[in-house]
Amino acid sequence: MIQLHECVPLTRQPVSLYLGARFSRFSLGRRVHITRTFVPTGEKLSASRFTRAPSALVCEASFGSQEISLRRDDFQSHGLPEMVVGVLGGGQLGRMMCQAASQMAIKVIVLDPLEGCPASAVAHEHVIGSFTDNDAIEEFAKRCDVLTVEIEHVDADTLEKLEKRGVDCEPKASTIRIIQDKYLQKVHFARHGIPLPEFTQIDDLESAKRAGELFGYPLMIKSKRLAYDGRGNSVAKSPEELSSAVSALGGYDRGLYVEKYAPFIKELAVIVARGRDSSILCYPVVETIHKENICHIVKAPAYVSWKVRSLATDVACKAISSLEGAGVFAVELFLTGDGQILLNEVAPRPHNSGHHTIESCFTSQFEQHLRAVVGLPLGDPSMKTPAAIMYNLLGEDEGEDGFQLAHKLIGRALRIPGASVHWYDKPEMRKQRKMGHVTLVGPSMGILEARLNTLLSDESLDFHSTARPRVGIIMGSDSDLPVMKEAAKVLNMFEVPYEIRIVSAHRTPELMFRYAKLARERGVQIIIAGAGGAAHLPGMVASLTPLPVIGVPVRASVMDGLDSLLSIVQMPRGVPVATVAVNNATNAGLLSVRMLGVADVDLQSRMSQYQEDTRDEVLAKAEKLEKVGWESYSSAS
Structure with missing residues (x-):
């Protein structure tokens, strides 16, 4: 060089x-x-x-x-600097990395032993060879400006030798060495003050029993190396199960450690990008749902409090800051019942929990990884859609039967609004093998969950009947319905899904509490609350939910609705309620449409058309009055 x-x-x-x-x-x-x-x-x-x-x-x-x-x-006078990025591994992650590279005219060549590996069809070049073979990696590196990985189980010794010769490896060999050994990973992060489940190494049955006495049961037994996608993990529920759990992992000679069981309530993940200048950007925290220890569903963003999101992001940033090299990293976390965030493990590459970013974020994790390793500015990791769900297409059967089942699901997915299908083109189908994924994007998590449920069922794909409500219309009594139905008419006109409920702040406080707390999780984005008399419903609901609440004062038998109006508008600081005029549920419906239109171009366009129509209606009336005179106009009315 x-x-x-x-x-x-x-x-x-x-x-x-x-x-x-x-x-x-x-x-x-x-x-x-x-x-x-x-x-x-x-x-x-x-x-x-x-x-x-x-x-x-x-x-x-x-x-x-x-x-x-x-x-x-x-120097190159146009475009990006001409770069050749070498990727060790040609699986689905390498495939999606190549697809992102094509948009930036970055040449990606992959090293993989499988002739028809997923990346081979889209890479600039596929070099057939093992990413664990010293000679193959050294020859491959001669053709690259920068060397990176799509799998951490590579020859770290060879990477270290190449770095000493001046080869640009991102992330660094030291990072790969730490992460590919799960026990070394734990030791490293413990030294840097990262919160972890308690762990210890075991060498024989006696040390395993001591760990069980120390940590209790169930006891997590894990392989140090080659552990991913559910492989390398076993559970002993009692001392009597220790031997069988260890045998399932190949015995003590394989290299094992144990971990105290973390009583988590959710599994979270954060994709972290680190540039060559050590700058760090984090993607939104997501929730991961596993099936047989394999990532099954990812929900973005995670439905957790802002405090939990901040804590998870801080732990992820601190963990990646302790490593060396540029690229995208995935940090998997446990959220415990008492609000703690514990680090589970880290991957030094793009990750299953970040696949949604292709459709849901301004910069996908794959583009971000390429930006990082070649030294380009890091991209915006924020979401460009309110919600996203990633569903892994796992093999449900062997061979041709498995392909038939997968293709049937893909056919259904292609009919779903906001769905994108990614098929990895793997030549062999096996049970629980990752064959592809489907990403759903949309205006709310509730709507996406309904669409996912329809995708996975045998129901007819009628999305108008299965659409989750975006607006909740609630009232304290059925006597308020003649007023509140006007909001429903507006939402019907704009084709906004909604629900109508009777929820009394005084007679059914438990129901009100539950409704307000669960509305956001169900996909409701705005609540219209009508109340008369004391009119506590809008304010009480606003104090329980982060969703915007629109209050409709309902005219009662006394005080002509003034009592309702004053009650709703006089909320204390910190508990806002947008209040319309007495009995004016129509404006509440229109205001909710405008709020939704901030993130919905179609609704915003329809609202603009509605304004034009009302203007034209007024102009037509003015023209008629001027033309026929007030007497004829009045008699015609």
């Missing part, structure tokens, strides 16, 4: 700085890395001497009389 150091005058005062990005290309069969140093304008540069290092030609520049520079046309 040839490394050149370019010195370029600065146009501003007064200090030197380094441009972190490096441009690389092939020159006479060797890679050339050019680093540019900026110095104060007016200073002259000279080459004081050149020294030949074993793997690089180094230019040591000093101030003097002789000016030096590199030709400006040595």
Whole structure:
């Protein structure tokens, strides 16, 4: 490898700085890395001497009389720097990485022993060879500007040797070495103060029994290496089950450790991107639901409190900050009943919990990984849709029967609004094998859950009948219905799914509490609450839910509705209720449509059309009045 150091005058005062990005290309069969140093304008540069290092030609520049520079046309004048990214592994993660690379004109070549691996059809080139073979990796690395992984079970020793020779590996070999051994991973994160379940190494039955006495049962027994997708984990529910649990993992010689069972209420995950400059960006926290220890469903964002999201993000950032190298990392976490966040494990690559980002985020995890390893600015990780669900297409049967079942599900998925199908094109079908995934995006988690349930059932795909309500219309008594039905008419006009419930703040407080607490989880986005007299319902509901609440004062038999109006509008600070005029549920319906339209272009467009229609209606009336006179106009009315 040839490394050149370019010195370029600065146009501003007064200090030197380094441009972190490096441009690389092939020159006479060797890679050339050019680093540019900026110095104060007016200073002259000279080459004081050149020294030949074993793997690089180094230019040591000093101030003097002789000016030096590199030709400006040595650099690419358009587009991104030409890069070749080598990926160890050609599975589905490599496939989706190649698909993202094509959008940025980054050439990705993959090293994988399987001739028809998922990435082979979309990679710039597929080199057939093992990513655990020293010679294969060394030859492969000669063709790459940067080397990365889509699976951590590679030859870390070879990566370390390559790094010493100047090969650019991201993330670093030290990180791969730590993560591919689950026990070393635990030790590393414990040293850095990351919260973990308690753990210890076991070498024989006696040490396993001592661990059981220390941690209690059930006891998690895990393999140190080659443990993923449910492999390498076993559970002993009692001392008598220790031997069988260990045997299921291949015995003590395989290398085992035990973990105290974490009584979690949810499994969470955070995708973390780390740039070459050690900058870190986190994707939204997601919930992962497993089936037979394999990721089955991912919900984004996770339905947890802001405090839990912040804590999970902090733990994930701290964990990745303790590692070396650039790329995308997945941090899997446990949420316990008392609100603790415990780290389960980390993957040094894109991950199943981040597949939804292809459709749901401004920058997918695969594009982000490429940005990170080649030194481009990290992209925006935030979601561009309110909710997303990823469903793994796992093999339900062997061979052709399994393919038939999968294709049937794909056919149903393709008819679902907001659904995207990813098929990994694996040549062999096996039970519980990851064959593809479906991502659903939409306006709320409740709506997506209903669509997923329909996808997985044999019901007719009638999404109008199965649509989850986006607006909840509630009232304290059926006597309020003549007023509140006007809100329903508006929602019907705009085709917004809704529900109507009688929920009394005074007579059924438990029902009111439950409704307010569960509304968001069910997919409701706005609540319209009508009440008369004391009119406590809107305010009480607003105090229990983070959803926006629109209050409708209902005219009662006394005080002409003024009591209801004053009750609703005089909420204390911190508990807002948007209040419309007495008996004006129509405006409550229209306001809810406008609120939904902030994130729904179709609704916003329909609201604009509604405004134009009402304007045209008024103009037509004005024209008629002017034309026929008030007497004829009145008699016609």
